[in-house]
Amino acid sequence: MPSSESILTGLAAIANERRLIAEGWHVALGVFVLALGVGWRPSIRVLGGLLVVPVLSVSATAWVSGNPFNAATFALLAALLTGLASRWPRERTQLAAPTFVWAGAGSLALGWLYPHLGTSRSAGPADVGRTRPLEVHI
16 A cells, blocks of 8 residues: 555646646636526536536546556546436526525635646746646645
8 A cells, every 4th residue: 555645746746747637627617607607507417417527537537647546436436427417307407595606606716716736836927937846745
């Protein structure tokens, strides 16, 4: 069994090497939220299917990165979610109560905007474009 330090170091390396994928998912999330904002309401079944795609992305990235445990775990999760989503109704989604919408929007904004994409950039103008690897502290 690898140590927790080696697991975290490996995950940090994956995050640093696959930054473009993470940025792509952030853009996709922005497009999805924008579509919801202009009134698009997918069916519950379609929404479930859309939730499978990022889980499959994690599984594929784990396989390519040589992490078979995470790859298999996320592949199983994707299969289970696909099975569940195929049984969900075809009716359109609806917005929840405002309290839940705001709580969800806040959580989504935090996850979307939080600077966690593998490398960090300095805010100083002299350091624009310079990156440093993600540091793992145990």
